[in-house]
Amino acid sequence: MNQPLVLVVEDDPDLRELMTVTLTNSGYRTLEASNGESALEKFHTHAPHLVLLDISLGPHTIDGLEVCRRIRRDSDVPIVFLTTHGEDIDQIIGFSTGADDYLTKPVNHRLLLARLAAVLRRQEGPRRTTEATRIGHGGIDIDLNARTVTLNDQLVDLTRIQFDLLAAMAENPTRVLTREQLVERVWGEWYGNDHHLDVHLSRLRHRVTAAGGPRVAHAVRGVGFRFTS
Numbered sequence: 001m002n003q004p005l006v007l008v009v010e011d012d013p014d015l016r017e018l019m020t021v022t023l024t025n026s027g028y029r030t031l032e033a034s035n036g037e038s039a040l041e042k043f044h045t046h047a048p049h050l051v052l053l054d055i056s057l058g059p060h061t062i063d064g065l066e067v068c069r070r071i072r073r074d075s076d077v078p079i080v081f082l083t084t085h086g087e088d089i090d091q092i093i094g095f096s097t098g099a100d101d102y103l104t105k106p107v108n109h110r111l112l113l114a115r116l117a118a119v120l121r122r123q124e125g126p127r128r129t130t131e132a133t134r135i136g137h138g139g140i141d142i143d144l145n146a147r148t149v150t151l152n153d154q155l156v157d158l159t160r161i162q163f164d165l166l167a168a169m170a171e172n173p174t175r176v177l178t179r180e181q182l183v184e185r186v187w188g189e190w191y192g193n194d195h196h197l198d199v200h201l202s203r204l205r206h207r208v209t210a211a212g213g214p215r216v217a218h219a220v221r222g223v224g225f226r227f228t229s
Contacts, residue, residue, distance in 0.1 A: 004049040004120055005029045009039040009067065010082065011058045015105070019052065022109050028116075036062035040070060043077075050120060053099075054082040072098035076160060078119045082107065098159060101187075102196075118187050122164065135170045138229030140213060142170055151213045161186060162204040166216060169227035178224035201225065 006028050010016040013034070020030045031046055033039040036057050043051065051071065055064035068079050081102040100119050103112060135142040141150045147163055149156045158166065168185040169177060177185075179197055201217045208216050218228040 003027050003029050005031065005046065006116065007031045007033060007039065007042055007046070007048040007051045007053075009033045009036075009051065009057070009064065010054045011035060011056075011061075012054075015107075019107065019112065022112065023116075026113055035060075036064070036067045039067050043071060043075075048077065050078045050080065050116060052080050052082065052116070056084065068098055078122070080115060080119055100161060122160070122187060135167070137170060137173060137227070138214065140170070140208075140216070140229055142167055149208075151208065151211045154211060156207060156211045156213070158204065158207055161200050162207060165200060165204055166208075166227075169217060169225060173227045173229070176220045176223050176226045182225065 006023055008016055008020050008023070008030055010019065010032075011034050016032055016034065020032055023030050031042050031048060033042050034057075039051070039053070039057075042048075051068075053064045053067060057063055057067075064081060068081070071077065071079065078100045079098065081099045083102050083104050100122070101115055103115060133143070133145050135144065139152045143149075144167060147160075149158055149163065149166065164186040165182060168182060183197060205215050205217055208214065214229050216228060217225045219225055
């Protein structure tokens with residue numbers, strides 16, 4: 001079986017080579033791109049399993065946010081952003097770009113490998129605690145197989161992570177899930193990044209309430225979150 005193909009998009013040649021060598025030595029196949037246009041061309045030509053994408057790609061090319069938006073027009077391939085300290089993480093992971101995760105440069109190699117493995121596992125869907133294929137609560141219908149959410153028969157557009165968070169809570173509607181349990185269910189490992197989880201939950205609430213639904217994720221202080229309908 002072929003190993004996952006990762007497209008590494010980074011304008012710094014030294015960092016790009018370092019990440020490529022790290023991935024290759026760990027069994028991944030790799031492609032490289034130094035700018036946004038090259039990244040899109042290689043993405044559509046080679047169909048990688050994951051894109052490792054720098055946000056800032058220099059002044060003479062489209063940036064990583066725009067590359068992500070264009071990929072998301074016709075693909076849900078996992079995308080992990082590379083960021084620098086001071087960049088707006090809320091914008092990166094929370095709004096309409098469609099990124100699955102992010103790493104801050106300089107990149108820790110062990111964390112890089114752990115994050116990519118977790119994102120690829122998550123693409124197959126979170127581990128289920130129930131054999132049900134549909135969950136319905138208070139007008140919200142969640143189809144676990146089709147990975148769709150409808151509210152009063154209207155489709156609610158959610159990202160992959162937002163769907164997995166909602167499904168994890170809805171499968172356990174009377175239970176408070178800790179942060180660690182939610183992250184383990186959705187990401188596969190706990191990275192200790194509370195803000196990362198909070199941003200995704202905030203955007204999930206926004207998507208559902210904007211469609212006329214409830215807040216869905218109620219914070220229980222000092223414990224975690226539970227589903228509300």
